[in-house]
Amino acid sequence: MPRHTHTARTILAAFAAALLAFAAFAEGEYEVDGMIFGMPEARVYTDDYDGPPVVGDTLTLLPNIAALDYEGNTTHHVRMDTFVQEIEIAPGVRFNAWTYGGSVPGPVLHVREGDRVVFTMRNRSDEHVVITEPSSASPYLEQLAASNYQGAETAIAPMPHSMDFHSGTVAANDKWRSIAPGETIEFEWVANYPGVYIYHCGTPMVLMHTAMGQYGAVIVSPRDGFPTDDRVDREFVVVQSDFYLANGGNGLHQFDAMAAFDKKASQVLFNGHRNALSDAPLEANAGERVRIYFLNAGPSLTSTFHVIGAIFDVVYYEGSPENVQRGMQSVLLGAGMGAVVEFIVPEAGEYYLVDHEFADKEKGAVGVLRAGPRTTN
Numbered sequence: 108m109p110r111h112t113h114t115a116r117t118i119l120a121a122f123a124a125a126l127l128a129f130a131a132f133a134e135g136e137y138e139v140d141g142m143i144f145g146m147p148e149a150r151v152y153t154d155d156y157d158g159p160p161v162v163g164d165t166l167t168l169l170p171n172i173a174a175l176d177y178e179g180n181t182t183h184h185v186r187m188d189t190f191v192q193e194i195e196i197a198p199g200v201r202f203n204a205w206t207y208g209g210s211v212p213g214p215v216l217h218v219r220e221g222d223r224v225v226f227t228m229r230n231r232s233d234e235h236v237v238i239t240e241p242s243s244a245s246p247y248l249e250q251l252a253a254s255n256y257q258g259a260e261t262a263i264a265p266m267p268h269s270m271d272f273h274s275g276t277v278a279a280n281d282k283w284r285s286i287a288p289g290e291t292i293e294f295e296w297v298a299n300y301p302g303v304y305i306y307h308c309g310t311p312m313v314l315m316h317t318a319m320g321q322y323g324a325v326i327v328s329p330r331d332g333f334p335t336d337d338r339v340d341r342e343f344v345v346v347q348s349d350f351y352l353a354n355g356g357n358g359l360h361q362f363d364a365m366a367a368f369d370k371k372a373s374q375v376l377f378n379g380h381r382n383a384l385s386d387a388p389l390e391a392n393a394g395e396r397v398r399i400y401f402l403n404a405g406p407s408l409t410s411t412f413h414v415i416g417a418i419f420d421v422v423y424y425e426g427s428p429e430n431v432q433r434g435m436q437s438v439l440l441g442a443g444m445g446a447v448v449e450f451i452v453p454e455a456g457e458y459y460l461v462d463h464e465f466a467d468k469e470k471g472a473v474g475v476l477r478a479g480p481r482t483t484n
């Protein structure tokens with residue numbers, strides 16, 4: 108074939124490839140090793156939105172996790188507004204929490220590796236936002252209205268806030284920037300890596316914003332699943348976190364900065380309340396395989412998560428199917444780390460979830476899994 112024809116074909120092929128690439132990615136996006144980077148710049152704006160503070164099909168209240176009832180990848184349009192609620196975290200301990208969505212920890216977001224999240228957050232810290240009205244905008248709001256186990260009441264404390272998803276890979280100074288009360292931020296990220304991640308406020312002083320309640324879990328399920336998916340009978344999400352509160356004398360507790368700097372927690376809790384997992388135990392039956400997506404949100408303490416009476420058959424450290432550990436009595440997690448743990452429920456009875464650092468267990472890090480008899484052979 109004449110040389111010039113060959114060259115023309117090469118140029119045409121290159122042009123077609125460029126067109127294809129342009130079709131697959133939005134402007135500025137690019138692919139490295141099958142992952143997508145280069146998200147558009149965050150938008151910050153003011154509008155008069157006063158709708159549901161949490162919107163999204165795969166947002167749930169702890170200990171629930173939403174099923175992903177779609178094949179392959181999708182784009183999730185997720186809203187989690189930030190606002191203040193007076194909540195109870197232990198009998199007699201109420202404080203004005205800085206929240207995402209009205210609870211501490213905030214909603215659980217579940218997506219699949221490769222999914223895109225278009226995230227919107229309005230800073231409503233200057234508004235009384237009611238979260239006890241049922242809403243179909245998210246399973247989270249329905250579940251929260253049904254239980255309200257922190258006895259939330261509206262409150263205000265206007266100040267800047269932000270959102271940092273550990274599950275997103277983006278420029279922190281752009282996407283995680285602080286917004287003022289009344290402002291809304293919108294940005295995108297792609298779930299490039301599977302895992303059990305924290306999201307939290309990154310506004311200074313970060314220690315205070317997180318200790319006041321601004322954190323939650325993102326579960327990014329692996330594209331091809333975990334090897335044990337078919338054998339799992341029950342799934343729960345448990346988030347551990349540490350609190351630094353002192354009695355304020357006005358019936359409400361207040362943030363204790365000295366205790367926070369010294370890492371002397373007043374409470375260490377599972378799912379945001381001393382009795383969250385004893386008033387409403389996790390339920391399973393003998394012989395079942397239970398999976399717990401466990402996040403140690405911190406802000407400052409480590410967790411040695413253990414289930415009394417069980418051994419973790421498998422641990423996917425940080426929630427990646429490639430980080431496999433077998434036969435673990437406990438999983439050690441620093442602040443802002445997570446794991447997927449699975450165990451076989453040996454027999455009917457009660458099993459206790461604890462932080463095996465017993466000082467933290469005595470400060471509240473304990474829960475119950477109640478097992479019924481074996482239902483099949």
Ligand SMILES: [Cu+2]
Pocket residue numbers: 205267268269308309310316321
């Ligand atoms: Cu904040």
